[in-house]
Amino acid sequence: MFGKLSLAAIPLDQPIPLVTGAVVLVVILAVLAWAVIASHLPYLWREWITSVDHKRIGVMYVLLASVMLLRGFADAIMMRAQQALAFQSNGFLPPEHYNQIFSAHGTIMIFFVAMPFVIGLMNLVVPLQLGVRDVAFPTLNSVGFWLTATGALLVNISLVVGEFARTGWLPYPPLSEMTYSPGVGVDYYTWSLEISGVGTLVAGINLVTTVLKIRTKGMSYMRMPIFCWTTLASNLLIISAFPILTATLAMLILDRYLGFHFFTNEGGGNVMMFMNLIWAWGHPEVYILVLPAFGVYSEVVSTFSGKPLFGYRSMVLATMAICVVSFTVWLHHFFTMGAGPDVNAIFGIASMIIAVPTGVKIYNWLFTMFGGRIRFTTPMMWSIGFMVTFIIGGLTGVLVAVPPADFLLHNSLFLVAHFHNVIIGGVLFGAFAGYTYWFPKAFGFRLHEGWGIAAFWFWLIGFYVAFFPLYAVGFLGMTRRMQHYDVAAWTPWLHIASAGAGLVLVGIICQVTQLVVSIRHREELRDLTGDPWDGRSLEWATASPPPAFNFAVMPDVTGGDAYWEMKRRARTESTKEVDYQPIEMPRNSPTGFVCAFFATVVGFALIWHIWWMVIVGLVGAYATFVVFAWRDHDEYEISAEEVARLDRANIAARRGLVTAAGGA
Amino acid sequence: MSMAAVADGHSARVISLEDAGHPGPAPKRIITGFGFWIFLLSDIVMFSCFFAAYAVLLGQTAGGPSGAELFNLRNVAIETAFLLLSSFACGMASIAAEVRNPLWFQVAMAVTCLLGLGFLVIEFREFADLIARGAGPSRSAFLSAFFALVGCHGLHVSAGILWLLTMMAQVFAKGFRADILRRFLCFALFWHALDIIWVAIFSVVYLLGSAA
Numbered sequence: 001m002f003g004k005l006s007l008a009a010i011p012l013d014q015p016i017p018l019v020t021g022a023v024v025l026v027v028i029l030a031v032l033a034w035a036v037i038a039s040h041l042p043y044l045w046r047e048w049i050t051s052v053d054h055k056r057i058g059v060m061y062v063l064l065a066s067v068m069l070l071r072g073f074a075d076a077i078m079m080r081a082q083q084a085l086a087f088q089s090n091g092f093l094p095p096e097h098y099n100q101i102f103s104a105h106g107t108i109m110i111f112f113v114a115m116p117f118v119i120g121l122m123n124l125v126v127p128l129q130l131g132v133r134d135v136a137f138p139t140l141n142s143v144g145f146w147l148t149a150t151g152a153l154l155v156n157i158s159l160v161v162g163e164f165a166r167t168g169w170l171p172y173p174p175l176s177e178m179t180y181s182p183g184v185g186v187d188y189y190t191w192s193l194e195i196s197g198v199g200t201l202v203a204g205i206n207l208v209t210t211v212l213k214i215r216t217k218g219m220s221y222m223r224m225p226i227f228c229w230t231t232l233a234s235n236l237l238i239i240s241a242f243p244i245l246t247a248t249l250a251m252l253i254l255d256r257y258l259g260f261h262f263f264t265n266e267g268g269g270n271v272m273m274f275m276n277l278i279w280a281w282g283h284p285e286v287y288i289l290v291l292p293a294f295g296v297y298s299e300v301v302s303t304f305s306g307k308p309l310f311g312y313r314s315m316v317l318a319t320m321a322i323c324v325v326s327f328t329v330w331l332h333h334f335f336t337m338g339a340g341p342d343v344n345a346i347f348g349i350a351s352m353i354i355a356v357p358t359g360v361k362i363y364n365w366l367f368t369m370f371g372g373r374i375r376f377t378t379p380m381m382w383s384i385g386f387m388v389t390f391i392i393g394g395l396t397g398v399l400v401a402v403p404p405a406d407f408l409l410h411n412s413l414f415l416v417a418h419f420h421n422v423i424i425g426g427v428l429f430g431a432f433a434g435y436t437y438w439f440p441k442a443f444g445f446r447l448h449e450g451w452g453i454a455a456f457w458f459w460l461i462g463f464y465v466a467f468f469p470l471y472a473v474g475f476l477g478m479t480r481r482m483q484h485y486d487v488a489a490w491t492p493w494l495h496i497a498s499a500g501a502g503l504v505l506v507g508i509i510c511q512v513t514q515l516v517v518s519i520r521h522r523e524e525l526r527d528l529t530g531d532p533w534d535g536r537s538l539e540w541a542t543a544s545p546p547p548a549f550n551f552a553v554m555p556d557v558t559g560g561d562a563y564w565e566m567k568r569r570a571r572t573e574s575t576k577e578v579d580y581q582p583i584e585m586p587r588n589s590p591t592g593f594v595c596a597f598f599a600t601v602v603g604f605a606l607i608w609h610i611w612w613m614v615i616v617g618l619v620g621a622y623a624t625f626v627v628f629a630w631r632d633h634d635e636y637e638i639s640a641e642e643v644a645r646l647d648r649a650n651i652a653a654r655r656g657l658v659t660a661a662g663g664a
Numbered sequence: 665m666s667m668a669a670v671a672d673g674h675s676a677r678v679i680s681l682e683d684a685g686h687p688g689p690a691p692k693r694i695i696t697g698f699g700f701w702i703f704l705l706s707d708i709v710m711f712s713c714f715f716a717a718y719a720v721l722l723g724q725t726a727g728g729p730s731g732a733e734l735f736n737l738r739n740v741a742i743e744t745a746f747l748l749l750s751s752f753a754c755g756m757a758s759i760a761a762e763v764r765n766p767l768w769f770q771v772a773m774a775v776t777c778l779l780g781l782g783f784l785v786i787e788f789r790e791f792a793d794l795i796a797r798g799a800g801p802s803r804s805a806f807l808s809a810f811f812a813l814v815g816c817h818g819l820h821v822s823a824g825i826l827w828l829l830t831m832m833a834q835v836f837a838k839g840f841r842a843d844i845l846r847r848f849l850c851f852a853l854f855w856h857a858l859d860i861i862w863v864a865i866f867s868v869v870y871l872l873g874s875a876a
Binding site for chain 2: 132136137201204205206208209212213214215216217218219220239240242243244246247248250251254255258259260261262264266267268269270273277554557622626629630632634
């Protein structure tokens with residue numbers, strides 16, 4: 001009846017996951033109870049859960065990423081504490097639990113923090129920057145988000161029902177095969193990622209179509225803000241790389257469920273094929289994450305230097321070059337696995353070549369700042385912190401791209417330090433910069449500056465203190481993923497590293513405090529005009545938060561830095577009276593949420609081999625789509641009067657600002 | 665597509681990066697079709713992984729039968745004929761939708777469906793026969809790759825038939841509404857793409873496999 005599922009699946013003997021699970025459950029129930037008692041539930045359902053508005057979906061993506069960041073960081077701090085204590089002792093985490101923690105940490109941080117964070121920012125900002133009213137496929141957008149949430153939910157269910165993979169964040173066979181991992185851990189991993197992978201693919205298709213087919217009048221390719229270009233590149237990588245992940249995990253699933261021999265030791269299976277396939281996805285994935293972050297830095301640096309971006313064309317070229325070359329370097333993840341010197345040399349050289357366009361970008365940002373009037377706001381601080389940190393991470397990356405050096409450093413903590421150096425310093429700092437930069441656009445008030453700066457310094461210093469010792473222990477020969485060790489020389493470095501994790505924790509506390517303080521003082525931090533930073537691109541041309549339709553009249557773009565140009569012209573030219581038209585917008589739909597509910601049912605049932613439940617879930621998902629396809633009205637109209645009212649209010653607020661500035 | 669582009673009044677001019685006269689967002693039909701093309705490309709990337717795995721594992725028969733001993737080209741030729749004819753019927757359905765003729769649309773779709781089902785029946789019998797002869801997917805890595813690649817195509821065809829029946833019901837209940845026509849455009853693209861993938865399977869798996 002319930003497949004492999006029984007009461008024994010709940011780890012009653014392990015206090016850490018059990019207590020954590022209980023606390024999380026209490027928090028969820030408390031939030032739900034509050035929503036019900038304060039009767040927020042209908043509002044949440046109507047305006048958020050069923051929303052097909054790209055801005056709301058973007059916000060929900062970022063919210064999911066933030067919550068998952070807390071989960072992933074809890075794993076991180078446990079690992080640091082374990083290694084600090086585990087010199088000639090077992091520490092406080094038994095091996096099977098420790099192995100689950102490092103696997104879950106990597107999986108969550110990449111798939112459910114970094115991915116939703118950048119996809120959320122792209123969703124929120126790109127249609128606004130393109131001067132249009134929505135993305136290409138609004139309802140699919142909602143489906144994509146909720147499927148991502150399904151994946152995150154399944155990974156977190158594994159905390160209290162069953163177990164998670166003990167294989168590392170990429171389930172290398174033969175360890176991940178049924179023979180060596182008979183539990184449900186790997187199944188939680190594969191099904192979570194198959195489901196959220198569909199969500200990511202949907203988001204990728206949606207954003208590529210949006211950038212290529214839905215731009216406002218006059219917004220030719222070379223007038224798009226760089227963030228739109230990096231979005232295009234990143235999503236092109238999603239649609240060409242994520243299907244590889246889907247196929248690879250499908251093969252692993254077939255091996256585990258139906259006795260196929262893709263990656264097994266026996267029957268002629270080929271383990272190396274898994275390494276090649278998974279990294280053919282995995283390396284582009286690195287650029288899927290970091291390219292949007294590069295876009296954020298470009299917007300932030302240009303805005304807060306008060307200058308157009310230096311070398312726009314070279315930036316576009318560098319972005320697209322990275323997009324292509326990222327598919328030719330995957331083998332550097334396993335130089336040591338015996339491909340031979342010729343192959344290793346080619347991939348080593350390709351890996352060094354891909355550093356060139358990245359270098360071009362760094363110079364472009366530096367020259368943008370050169371001679372500018374720089375405002376050291378929180379997003380700008382994250383950007384400068386990124387430039388310093390990312391250069392160091394890039395250099396250690398070029399070091400491990402040299403095959404002979406890699407033979408010494410492979411699988412050591414040096415590597416762990418390197419990729420945290422680029423992912424935290426590159427992707428996460430970019431996500432935080434974008435979060436602070438676009439927060440007023442999403443919510444209509446700025447984030448508190450002081451707490452933001454404090455969070456930045458704790459994160460930056462915490463990062464260096466936590467990860468530079470890992471470079472050192474890597475050189476001292478410490479391999480990654482050790483539950484305990486016997487080398488006394490490593491201990492002091494690991495103590496320093498855990499202190500660094502403590503500093504990062506303070507940084508996170510500052511960020512939570514910043515959010516709470518900002519919400520409480522939102523009236524003082526209010527952004528009335530929609531242009532709090534003196535911005536240059538079109539998202540600042542509309543109110544904060546923007547109305548559902550984004551722009552009352554679709555902007556007509558005449559050059560790069562479209563909004564800067566408009567502001568310049570507005571000083572000299574008198575504004576014309578606008579002829580407002582009614583606007584049709586897509587109706588909200590619960591399709592995404594209901595579909596994800598059934599996806600969760602199907603995923604859970606597949607993990608536990610509950611076959612009748614799989615069928616129920618699949619029929620439910622199909623029925624959801626039929627119901628959606630059958631509806632007769634998929635749009636609603638906003639009247640011209642309403643459009644005019646909202647737009648005039650915003651124009652009045654902006655005029656007030658211009659008059660005040662002129663008087664001063 | 666380019667015909668449709670002209671018909672929709674969206675200029676089919678040569679795309680230039682410098683073009684200052686960008687006319688604004690494309691019409692819905694273009695957007696939907698374009699997005700679906702991108703989905704199809706990503707689907708083909710997924711198939712390419714299974715093709716690659718098949719190429720890598722082709723010789724790994726683990727002492728079991730090879731393709732030359734297993735494949736029955738006569739069956740495969742009939743399967744191919746069914747699938748290609750179903751694509752022709754799907755094309756007829758497109759024409760019927762173009763001229764808004766519900767009767768011919770339903771007839772052409774029903775023929776598409778029957779031919780697709782015929783294809784699936786033959787494939788299912790081939791699979792059942794192989795498993796009965798002890799040449800199932802767990803026999804060797806070669807057979808794993810074979811079953812996964814051909815089965816993945818078969819699953820696509822099955823999903824396509826479910827979609828096809830839904831489209832028939834929709835057109836029956838709602839008529840040729842603009843959004844339904846856009847969905848049908850996507851369905852037709854999907855059905856033809858399955859043909860392209862089948863041609864690759866036919867050549868790489870069956871023709872080359874029987875020769876070896």
